Amino acid sequence: MKTHRKTQTRFTYLFFALLFPFLFAACQQQEEVVKSNRNKNEDIKVVGTMKAELTAPPHVPKPIGKRTAKRLFVDMEIIEEVAEMDNGVEYVYWTFGGSVPGSFIRTRVGDIVEFTLKNHPDNKLPHNIDLHAVTGQGGGAEASFVAPGQQKTFSFKTLNPGLYVYHCATAPVGMHIANGMYGLILVEPLGGLPPVDKEYYVMQGDFYTKGKHGEKGLQDFDLQKAVDENPDYVVFNGKVGALTGENALTAQVGETVRIFFGNGGPNLASSFHVIGEIFDKVYLEGGKSINENVQTTLVPAGGSAMLEFTVESPDNLVLVDHSIFRAFNKGALGILSVSGEENHVVYDEGTEAIPYIPQSEIAENTPPQEKEVEAKVEEPAPAPADFDLQNSITKGKKIYSQNCLACHQAEGQGIPKTFPPLAGSDYINGHPEKAINAVVNGLTGEIKVNGETYNSAMPAQRLSDEDVAAVLNFVYSNWGNNGTTITPEQVKNNK
């Protein structure tokens, strides 16, 4: 039947196209295309009515579960009120439903939302709402424009599942948003989002106050700072400390947490990160596409993301905007407090700290050297059964230049009064055990070499036995020394 009608339409169209010039034809054709591309979710049947549950952050309404699409009544009141932004700092917030961000709205695809916006009679300004989940004029802006003491109702069908920002769009728009007029509306897909254990509502916003960050008293909105995009406060859920201390979010080890994260702006994009966690899933930009194993997700002003992760170990996870000065100087900090059993496989705190003496510490009075004396060497190959002296000397040369040359110098001559010579040294020739000891354990205190007294410190060299042998073989076979051969076994035995 449908096909038949379509053919008929086509035929009619063809008939007209023959009769009329192109313009008319083009117009008809466009209509056809529009019809075939239209969003199928428009056809989802609405069965029954219900009043939408609205929640203040950080809470979200119950999941839609398996319910049918309904005519959903959303009743939202706009309240302008003074509230605390920080300790002793007050601000006149403009709110959807009395909170910043505004009440969370949870719908499913195919719902017809009948939205009533009420502007409290004591408010001073007209307001409206632009829901990014709406396809229609201004997201509802014009239809919902309402003076104080009035209310307006409009409706829309939710065609695209996703997490959407809503905000006020009354002139001056920036100021309405800067004063807290934003929130999130979730449109769940068919069948709903996969169930999780905990769901939270977190939204970032930037605020511009006349006084500097922390300046006490009732703070006015600062237009110039807003235009300059230089906020005094960047916060989660409308104020400093909305998600810390007693207000921290909570979860148990093993639970899966979903954060509905939005960014109201008005100006800044958020580099949202949870310290000590990895997002198992991120619904990018609040849409359908899922990325996995994400450390930090970028959420634009007027955008959102859904984040899911399982918490594995008990800890205070810290929610931050990883544009990190915002976190520690402007307030963008929240806590997700995870309690439960430690899981040492996933994370182990290790042992008590022990004193650490850097091996490469340079003796006092030593001028800083260009090249640090470093003891970083490759892991030694297992010692060969038959010791190869030549090979050892060759290797030792390399080790010497890396570890010893800076002090003892290229020809083993040392530096007078500071570093003793190795060339023709009576300290090492005939005393291989002293030489091994010096390399392996370091040497501090007064020593006498070739009649001169030296009093400085040599750090222990972090070398394998084989390498200690190698470097000593190099030294003994050069600069007039007696050619003693040191084997790794000797080093080992002399430790």
Added chain:
Amino acid sequence: MKTLMMFLATILFFACENVENTASNDEDKGITSKEEFNDLSIYNIPSVWTTQHNEQIEFKDLQGSVLAVVMVYTSCQTACPRLAADMRNIEEQVAEKGKENVKYVLVSIDPENDTPERLTQFGEDYQLEGDQWLFLRGTEETVREFANIVAVKYKQISPIDFSHSNIISVFDTEGVMQHQQEGLGVNNKETIEKIIELSN
């Protein structure tokens, strides 16, 4: 000082009352003695208007008719021809259903220039002729008042041009607004249906 102010205020009211009485005495009698209108009825508007036939008329004289009302001005080149076409289209389709107690009212935004002659000419130009068509000229004040009732915004931006909203309003037979169609070239279907429904 306060006494003086009170004294002056009293005289002020006294003076105002005189002016008011001479101007609206007859009208007051009319309203109170004849009948009470619905509180939201435009029949409550006391102003007197001039038609394209140079006759005096008040809204309450239109009792019993469904009204489709639009605000235009004759020198308008852009939106008004479209609005006129919309009105004609609505009139034609309603007429097809045999509805006769409907009046199509065009209220001029530009009372200074829109004389009855020009309004008549406008009707001829756009084929808005017949008893069902009514063109009204008021004063700057009465036009502003009426515009506020139908929520039409307008502003004179040059001696001959106004910016204004494009709204067609439908009033029932008691003079109460029942429907508004906003925008140009929008589908007239709902408006036509409403008029037909109200004129039953």
Added chain:
Amino acid sequence: MLRYFTIAIFFLFHLNVNGQEIEMRKIEGGVYVPLYGSQEEVQVEIEPFYMDAKPVTHQEFAEFIKQYPQWSKENVKALFADASYLTKWTADGEVPKHLINSPVNNVSWYAAKAYCECQDKRLPTTDEWEFAAMASENSIDAREDSLFNQKIVSGYEKPKTYLKEVGQSTPNYYGVYDLHGLVWEWVYDFNSIMITGESRSNNNTDANLFCAGGAVSANDLMNYAAFMRYAIRSSLKARNTMSNMGFRCVKDYDKNELELNQ
């Protein structure tokens, strides 16, 4: 009859002259650029006029209603005022004592207009009101003064300022009180600007859809106080009433009258 007329004229005249001295202030006209203007003429010329020094109070409005009971809470036609009309008054239409000297609020545009006309005055035009309101204490145009603007905007944000009494603040350059800080005020052509709830596209009106479309665009993007005033005006219908909306009246400046006076 003639004698009566003469007396009336005398009183009227007397009142006008003295009334202005006591309650009205002369606003010297001038040229200014409104936030929203016409396309062709950016500047608007304002003729000199008299403006009430203070907003109309509850007390004054109550006296008006005694004379014109059709504007009482009980009698007013719904066409001319919505359900919140004079909602702060008692059920039997009395002004609560604490409001007597506060600006009248919850009045509709029609009621405000009728009040002014019965004082032989009128509501100011948007341009007249804006012109007078751009004056600070010592400048006739303080719109570039960021402190002045900041003060106004912060006043707009403060709740319940309609409870304050009129005339307690410092008057502006013309000696006019409380243009900012107490209540919004009705103006005659409050609905003249084609801004809608869709405030973001106002600079992009589809020129083809309106006569002289696209004529309206904001001139000063930093004047948030003015944006807020235009927004509140455009959100209202003439029958609406609000806690934060009152009015004051103005009167034409008549050169001849002044000469008569001298």
